[in-house]
Amino acid sequence: MIRLSVTARIALLSIALALVTNAALVLFVRQQLHRNAIAALRRDATEQADTLVAVYRSGGLYAVRQAITDAESPPDPTLVLAVLDASGHNLIGDAPADVSPQPQTEIVFHIGRIGKRGRWAQVETGYTLRPIGRDWLLAGRMLADWEAEQQGIERALLLALALSLALGIVAGLVVTRYVVGRLDRLADTIAGVAEGDLSRRAPDTAGGDAFDRLARQLNAMLDKLERLMAELRIVTDSLAHDLRSPLARLRTRTENALLLPESEQRDAALSGLLAETDIIMRMLSMLIEISRSEAVSRERFTEVDPAALIEEIGELYEPVAEDAGVHLSVAIEGEPRPLALHRELMTQALTNLIDNALRHAAAGREILLRLVQERGALVFQVEDRGPGIAEADREQALRRFGRLDSARTTPGAGLGLSLIQAVAQLHGGSFELDDNAPGLIARIRVPA
Amino acid sequence: MTRKILIVEDDIATAGYLSKGLIEAGYATETARDGRDGLFLASEGIFDLVIADRMLPGLDGLTMINAIRAAGIRTPAIVLSALATVDDRVDGLKAGADDYLCKPFSFAELSARIEALLRREDRAASEKQQTRLNVGDLEIDLLARAVTRAGKAIPLGAREFNLLEYLARHAGQVVTRTMMLEKIWNYHFDPGSNVVDVHIGRLRRKLEEGFSGPILHTVRGAGYRLSPEA
Numbered sequence: 001m002i003r004l005s006v007t008a009r010i011a012l013l014s015i016a017l018a019l020v021t022n023a024a025l026v027l028f029v030r031q032q033l034h035r036n037a038i039a040a041l042r043r044d045a046t047e048q049a050d051t052l053v054a055v056y057r058s059g060g061l062y063a064v065r066q067a068i069t070d071a072e073s074p075p076d077p078t079l080v081l082a083v084l085d086a087s088g089h090n091l092i093g094d095a096p097a098d099v100s101p102q103p104q105t106e107i108v109f110h111i112g113r114i115g116k117r118g119r120w121a122q123v124e125t126g127y128t129l130r131p132i133g134r135d136w137l138l139a140g141r142m143l144a145d146w147e148a149e150q151q152g153i154e155r156a157l158l159l160a161l162a163l164s165l166a167l168g169i170v171a172g173l174v175v176t177r178y179v180v181g182r183l184d185r186l187a188d189t190i191a192g193v194a195e196g197d198l199s200r201r202a203p204d205t206a207g208g209d210a211f212d213r214l215a216r217q218l219n220a221m222l223d224k225l226e227r228l229m230a231e232l233r234i235v236t237d238s239l240a241h242d243l244r245s246p247l248a249r250l251r252t253r254t255e256n257a258l259l260l261p262e263s264e265q266r267d268a269a270l271s272g273l274l275a276e277t278d279i280i281m282r283m284l285s286m287l288i289e290i291s292r293s294e295a296v297s298r299e300r301f302t303e304v305d306p307a308a309l310i311e312e313i314g315e316l317y318e319p320v321a322e323d324a325g326v327h328l329s330v331a332i333e334g335e336p337r338p339l340a341l342h343r344e345l346m347t348q349a350l351t352n353l354i355d356n357a358l359r360h361a362a363a364g365r366e367i368l369l370r371l372v373q374e375r376g377a378l379v380f381q382v383e384d385r386g387p388g389i390a391e392a393d394r395e396q397a398l399r400r401f402g403r404l405d406s407a408r409t410t411p412g413a414g415l416g417l418s419l420i421q422a423v424a425q426l427h428g429g430s431f432e433l434d435d436n437a438p439g440l441i442a443r444i445r446v447p448a
Numbered sequence: 449m450t451r452k453i454l455i456v457e458d459d460i461a462t463a464g465y466l467s468k469g470l471i472e473a474g475y476a477t478e479t480a481r482d483g484r485d486g487l488f489l490a491s492e493g494i495f496d497l498v499i500a501d502r503m504l505p506g507l508d509g510l511t512m513i514n515a516i517r518a519a520g521i522r523t524p525a526i527v528l529s530a531l532a533t534v535d536d537r538v539d540g541l542k543a544g545a546d547d548y549l550c551k552p553f554s555f556a557e558l559s560a561r562i563e564a565l566l567r568r569e570d571r572a573a574s575e576k577q578q579t580r581l582n583v584g585d586l587e588i589d590l591l592a593r594a595v596t597r598a599g600k601a602i603p604l605g606a607r608e609f610n611l612l613e614y615l616a617r618h619a620g621q622v623v624t625r626t627m628m629l630e631k632i633w634n635y636h637f638d639p640g641s642n643v644v645d646v647h648i649g650r651l652r653r654k655l656e657e658g659f660s661g662p663i664l665h666t667v668r669g670a671g672y673r674l675s676p677e678a
Contacts, residue, residue: 271669274554281552282638285532289637292533300535315607316633319646344534344636351639358641 007180011172018168019161026157033153037146041126042109048081049128049139056132061092064132068093078142080114080125083135095138096120106130111143123147182211186218198226243280250276286419293345293422301340306378307332310371313347317354324362328354334373339448342426346380346444349423352416353382353442361386364439377429378448385439394433420444451566455479456486456500456512457528462551466499469555470562483507490516495523496569497562502529502540510543517544524565528553537636556670560622567618581616584676586655586663588616597659607632608651615664615674624671648672 048071055067061083068081072093082095090096096115107129114125119142127140185203192200201222202215250273257269314330321328350369357367364385372379389397398417417431420442424431429446453475457463467477478495480486483504490498490512498516500509507515513525527545529536540548547561581588585598593609595602604612610632615623625644629635652664665673 267668274669285550285638289533292535296535312633316639316643316647319650320641320643323646323649344538347635348534348637348639351643355639355641 007176010176010179011169014172014175015165015168018171019165022161022164022168026161030154030157034150037150038111038126041111041141041143041146042128045109045126045128045140049130049137052081052137052139053130053132056137061133061135064137065092078144080127080138080140080142082138083132084138085135091135093138114138114140186211186215189218189222193222193225198222198229243283246276246280246283250280286416289345289348290419290422293342293419293426296342296345296426298340300342302343303338304341304343304346305338306336306341306371306380309341309343309347310350310369310380313350313354314369317351317358321354321358321367324358326358326362326365326367328367328369331368331370333371336371336373336378337448339378339446341446342423345423345426349420349444350380350382352420353444356416356442357382357384357386357440360384361388361439363387373448374445376447378446380444380446382442383436383439385436388435388438388440389433391435397433398431450474450476451496452476452478452494453562454486454489454495454498454523456481456483456490456498456504456509458482458501458504462501462528465555466558469559473559475562481505483509483512487512487515490521490523491519493521493523496566498523498525499558499562500525500527500545502527502531510540510545513544524569526558526561526565534636554669556622556667557624557626560624560627560671563621564618564623564627567621571617581613581619583616583619583674584663585660586616586674586676588613597655597663600659602654604651604654607647608654611647611651612655612674615672618674620673620675622667622670622673627671 052064052067056064059066064083068083071079071081080093080095082093083091084095085091096117107127109126109128111124111126113121113123114127115121124143124147125140126143126146127138129136129138131137189200189202201219206212253269253273253276257266257273260266260269310332311330314328318328354367354369361367361384366385368383370379370381370383372381398421421431424444424446427444427446429444432443432445434441434443451474453470455463455466455470455477457466457479458481463479463481467479470477478489480489483500483506486498486500486504487507489495498513500512502509504512509527509529513527516523516525524546525544526547526549527540528549528551529540530551531540532550537548537550546565549558549561579589579591581590587596589595590613593606595604595609595612611628614628614631626638628644629639648664655663661676662678663674663676665675665678667673
């Protein structure tokens with residue numbers, strides 16, 4: 001089967017629809033006119049017959065003859081008025097000799113050919129036949145004129161139909177042009193984007209019709225795509241950039257290790273190299289973990305007692321903090337019920353926060369791991385008494401690879417907080433930084 | 449008796465590196481290039497351990513291990529994989545691997561895990577339920593959860609006890625930091641700071657301060673070893 005273009009199909013459809021509706025209309029009009037015309041004819045014939053019957057009653061057959069003659073002058077070739085005897089013979093007026101309806105039964109109104117010869121057989125007549133004394137009165141009208149009139153109307157209707165077909169084609173082309181034009185603009189935008197120009201947007205989005213909605217949706221999608229691409233570019237750039245420095249360190253240390261004369265010194269230098277390699281590996285696996293956690297399914301969640309989770313982490317880090325001269329304590333407010341969590345990712349997020357606190361806020365000598373049951377939410381928070389993060393800098397701190405200038409000198413990939421953010425989002429929650437006056441509060445809020 | 453290890457790895461360089469290292473460590477090795485060959489060889493049941501890459505041509509590592517298990521062969525298996533997220537590891541372990549190691553790994557890590565697995569098999573085969581572990585003059589009562597060294601009681605926290613028990617069950621072997629994180633804390637990620645070292649440091653102080661000699665040794669670049677000999 002030949003697949004027509006969308007344009008052709010829309011045009012054909014609209015033409016076909018115009019044709020069908022107009023044809024139905026024309027048919028209806030024709031039928032209506034026809035019925036009205038027949039009703040008028042019938043009324044005429046009946047009235048004429050009534051009049052003549054009344055004339056017969058008052059003046060007899062003579063008066064009827066007079067009346068018929070009057071009615072025929074001037075002569076009207078379509079008018080049929082005649083009196084027939086019981087065997088069908090013509091007594092008065094003009095009627096075929098072989099009138100086909102045998103005057104035995106009264107006919108109220110009938111359309112048909114009344115004779116077998118001459119003009120009577122060519123044209124139909126609308127007539128009525130009723131008794132008048134011992135004879136029969138035939139009254140009616142031949143349909144020659146009427147038919148011509150009908151044909152005229154039908155011709156006009158056919159013409160209208162043809163006109164509507166032409167109009168349908170025009171309308172179809174206009175509609176198609178409009179639809180295809182608007183679709184083309186969207187398609188152009190998409191083609192532009194596909195060619196790499198991510199800043200292209202669909203025009204005319206102010207209106208409220210379906211095309212405008214489509215354009216708006218398309219633009220929203222493109223906005224998101226552009227943002228993601230930009231983010232990806234930043235990530236790739238920063239990744240390449242941030243990998244350079246540990247790799248450069250690795251290279252320098254390798255060179256130095258090669259130059260060491262003593263094998264024992266060389267061994268020590270080599271294990272330093274391993275540690276450096278591990279930093280790079282950690283950076284990469286955390287990055288993978290972040291991008292994966294943005295698409296982890298809920299099946300990974302298990303029922304976890306949040307208090308036990310927090311206490312376990314506290315216990316794990318308490319000695320680490322103590323070695324760093326920091327007192328780490330755990331506070332649990334209320335009685336949090338078990339809830340579905342990704343235990344490992346949540347633990348990893350919290351240990352990242354503690355690591356950050358130990359790295360940047362050890363001078364504060366205090367870290368508090370707090371679990372707060374709020375209405376409809378559970379808050380895991382890590383509070384320190386360090387320098388905190390100025391409000392203006394918090395957004396920068398949350399960005400992937402975002403490192404505050406003050407942190408550039410300490411080793412780290414700047415991935416910790418964005419992993420935490422990803423974990424919070426995975427749980428349908430949020431991550432925020434707040435002022436502990438003095439110090440920093442890092443808060444993971446999870447709906448519960 | 450030399451232990452036989454089957455290596456199923458399609459990357460020739462990695463397979464060579466594994467084979468060389470394992471032979472140097474005193475094992476006999478055989479290498480299969482894909483999952484089908486691996487399954488065929490492992491079905492003989494003559495190996496003490498299988499090391500399989502997760503992503504193999506033909507039959508992937510986890511499917512291969514499942515097929516080996518289905519054939520009734522209990523040979524312990526370690527899966528190596530470049531898939532390194534927490535969920536990947538947990539999936540690998542759930543799928544029937546006895547251990548899961550992410551690439552790249554240090555050879556020390558692999559060899560510690562191989563030893564731990566082989567030891568576990570031996571224990572399961574020979575020993576009955578143990579209630580007491582002895583390492584030199586260190587005595588661990590598993591029922592009372594009490595520890596004495598040279599007859600002197602050493603009070604330990606619950607986690608410290610678990611740590612010591614794990615080390616004692618692998619006495620003489622290297623136990624790595626990640627093994628301890630996985631087994632003691634059930635964490636399949638690397639917490640970054642030296643948390644394990646700090647806990648070991650504390651345990652070591654309790655085990656060694658005031659006693660005759662070191663018993664909990666640091667193995668550079670690998671982990672720790674509990675042993676009366678240095």
